[in-house]
Amino acid sequence: MNFVEFLFASSxxxxxxxxxxxxxxxSYRELYxxxxxxxxxxxxxxxxxxxxxxxxxxxxxxxxSYLSLMRSGNIPLLVExxxxxxxxxxxxxxxxxxxxxxxxxxxxxxxxxxxTLTEADLPEEDVExxxxxxxxxxxxxxxxxxxxxxxxxxxxITHGNLIANTTSIIxxxxxxxxxxxxxxxxxxxxxxxxLLHTHLRVGGSLxxxxxxxxxAILDEIxxxxxxxxxxxxxxxxxxxxxxxxxxxxxxxxxxxxxAGGKLEPRYIQMIVxxxxxxxxxxxxxxxxxxxxxxxxxxxxxxxxxxxxxxxIPGVHLEVLGEDGRPVMPGETGExxxxxxxxxxxxxxxDEGTVAVLKDGRYHTGDLATVDEDGYIYVVGRSKDIIKCAxxxxxxxxxxxxxxxxxxxxxxxxxxxxxxxxxxxIVAVVRCRDGSEEExxxxxxxxxxxxxxxxxxxxxxxxxxxxxxxxxxNKIDKVRLRQMLVEGERDVR
Amino acid sequence: MNExxxxxxxxxxxxxxxxxxEELVDSTAYNELEAWDSLTHLKIVSRIEEAFSIExxxxxxxGMENFGKAKAIVGRYIVSPS
Numbered sequence: 001m002n003f004v005e006f007l008f009a010s011s012x013x014x015x016x017x018x019x020x021x022x023x024x025x026x027s028y029r030e031l032y033x034x035x036x037x038x039x040x041x042x043x044x045x046x047x048x049x050x051x052x053x054x055x056x057x058x059x060x061x062x063x064x065s066y067l068s069l070m071r072s073g074n075i076p077l078l079v080e081x082x083x084x085x086x087x088x089x090x091x092x093x094x095x096x097x098x099x100x101x102x103x104x105x106x107x108x109x110x111x112x113x114x115x116t117l118t119e120a121d122l123p124e125e126d127v128e129x130x131x132x133x134x135x136x137x138x139x140x141x142x143x144x145x146x147x148x149x150x151x152x153x154x155x156x157i158t159h160g161n162l163i164a165n166t167t168s169i170i171x172x173x174x175x176x177x178x179x180x181x182x183x184x185x186x187x188x189x190x191x192x193x194x195l196l197h198t199h200l201r202v203g204g205s206l207x208x209x210x211x212x213x214x215x216a217i218l219d220e221i222x223x224x225x226x227x228x229x230x231x232x233x234x235x236x237x238x239x240x241x242x243x244x245x246x247x248x249x250x251x252x253x254x255x256x257x258x259a260g261g262k263l264e265p266r267y268i269q270m271i272v273x274x275x276x277x278x279x280x281x282x283x284x285x286x287x288x289x290x291x292x293x294x295x296x297x298x299x300x301x302x303x304x305x306x307x308x309x310x311x312i313p314g315v316h317l318e319v320l321g322e323d324g325r326p327v328m329p330g331e332t333g334e335x336x337x338x339x340x341x342x343x344x345x346x347x348x349x350d351e352g353t354v355a356v357l358k359d360g361r362y363h364t365g366d367l368a369t370v371d372e373d374g375y376i377y378v379v380g381r382s383k384d385i386i387k388c389a390x391x392x393x394x395x396x397x398x399x400x401x402x403x404x405x406x407x408x409x410x411x412x413x414x415x416x417x418x419x420x421x422x423x424x425i426v427a428v429v430r431c432r433d434g435s436e437e438e439x440x441x442x443x444x445x446x447x448x449x450x451x452x453x454x455x456x457x458x459x460x461x462x463x464x465x466x467x468x469x470x471x472x473n474k475i476d477k478v479r480l481r482q483m484l485v486e487g488e489r490d491v492r
Numbered sequence: 493m494n495e496x497x498x499x500x501x502x503x504x505x506x507x508x509x510x511x512x513x514e515e516l517v518d519s520t521a522y523n524e525l526e527a528w529d530s531l532t533h534l535k536i537v538s539r540i541e542e543a544f545s546i547e548x549x550x551x552x553x554x555g556m557e558n559f560g561k562a563k564a565i566v567g568r569y570i571v572s573p574s
Contacts (some may be wrong), residue, residue, distance in 0.1 A: 082526070082529065105523075211530070211554065212522045212523075212530060212533050212553075212554060212556070212557055213530065213533060213534070213537075213550070213553045213554045214530065215550040215553060215554065216550075216554050218550075238534065242534070242537075242550070242553070243550050244550070389531055420534065420538075445507070446507070446510070449507070449508065449509075449510045449527065450510045453529075454527065454529050454531040454532045454535070455531055
């Protein structure tokens with residue numbers, strides 16, 4: 001079944017509102033009509049099975065383009081909107097896009113040779129219906145996510161993957177047509193996309209907020225009577241540290257969800273203590289698993305603080321030791337997932353696919369332990385990835401940039417816990433002999449701001465005379481992170 | 493705000509947005525510059541608070557959507573410019 005038909009199964013005739021917010025509004029019926037018209041037009045104009053770049057912020061344009069591409073049997077390639085123009089061009093040269101659906105605002109990033117369609121190019125007239133039938137194992141979308149090597153990996157998600165994960169999430173969050181989600185996470189990110197999918201399927205609605213400052217959503221939750229809020233660690237940390245979230249009383253908010261990295265237990269504690277009427281779901285997932293793999297039932301949050309819970313319905317989640325057997329309580333192993341939500345593979349990367357998909361099971365690279373009752377606790381990552389403000393950041397890319405700068409001898413990029421960002425990026429630098437530390441710091445900060453999107457910018461530049469090395473003579477990042485936490489850092 | 497204070501404020505915006513002295517004008521606005529996103533906005537806010545030893549209210553953080561407005565808002569916090 002086509003995932004988009006599955007999404008509209010019960011709600012396409014509804015006059016109810018699907019999207020609300022300060023900027024745009026859209027009813028179910030309007031959305032359905034626009035997706036029908038646009039998807040027919042895409043099939044008629046381009047055929048099916050083709051790839052299209054989709055680059056847009058959360059907007060009606062994103063939703064209509066995304067759903068229409070999948071409904072027409074074509075494949076949206078989802079890329080974060082803050083991607084650099086050159087990086088985007090390089091990424092697209094490794095794919096076969098026949099067109100690009102791009103928000104007008106972002107059209108300066110247009111890739112030469114790929115025709116661009118913006119808001120004004122979406123069709124007004126109906127054409128003949130040539131849309132093909134799709135099977136559940138047909139590719140629905142490719143979601144690009146940062147890998148540890150610095151290049152983005154395309155995660156291939158099928159119609160079946162999306163149907164399976166959407167069904168599971170609706171079940172454990174107990175979503176109904178009365179639910180309205182406050183959306184601050186981007187739809188190009190799997191967690192943000194899951195909000196779109198689940199609420200469309202149940203006949204609920206979304207409030208899209210694109211405010212300059214996250215604190216604005218507290219009034220909007222009340223104004224639009226939202227029942228849910230979904231965030232990454234930095235979402236909650238910003239709200240706790242920079243707004244009056246904990247002093248608020250909400251008349252409609254029934255639950256919050258958190259995924260995309262570890263939110264420190266003390267923050268979770270603050271939220272559940274201050275907002276007892278709001279159920280707090282800690283969850284765990286990955287783009288490779290469409291979005292969601294586990295959740296901790298809110299009733300257990302105090303007893304199992306810091307746990308990511310157990311597998312969601314339809315997902316079998318295990319922590320396996322090096323011998324491939326489930327670990328005993330207290331031992332550390334790797335989280336491995338099986339279910340209909342596991343991706344088809346990485347786009348154009350058989351080697352990468354084989355490395356993480358073994359016997360149909362997804363090896364996450366996340367290290368964890370279990371307790372006596374089988375609840376899972378993430379303890380670390382085997383991959384060198386930083387999660388800053390909800391974004392996956394490869395240290396490798398930043399190291400390459402900084403290593404090329406004047407006065408830099410050696411650089412290692414690591415993370416340190418941060419009150420606002422979840423994890424802050426720290427560039428640890430050994431200067432060349434004769435270089436002035438302050439001058440090098442200024443250069444690094446200036447050039448990083450110029451070349452990298454905001455979430456990849458190092459918050460701190462720290463200088464060391466000698467880098468700690470591990471047994472294989474590589475820079476010991478574990479030791480570096482410890483040194484930073486122990487306060488051996490010189491802020492900014 | 494006195495000249496030094498405006499200079500400090502300008503330096504914060506110029507550095508965080510990676511733009512030149514000439515490019516930074518009162519109408520320089522959030523979302524028009526790629527670099528001025530919500531994360532950069534938070535960094536700007538933190539730096540302003542640190543530089544002027546003030547704490548900005550939520551409504552003011554939301555209100556600082558261009559440089560001109562930021563200047564006016566920060567000016568209100570600086571009680572007795574010397």
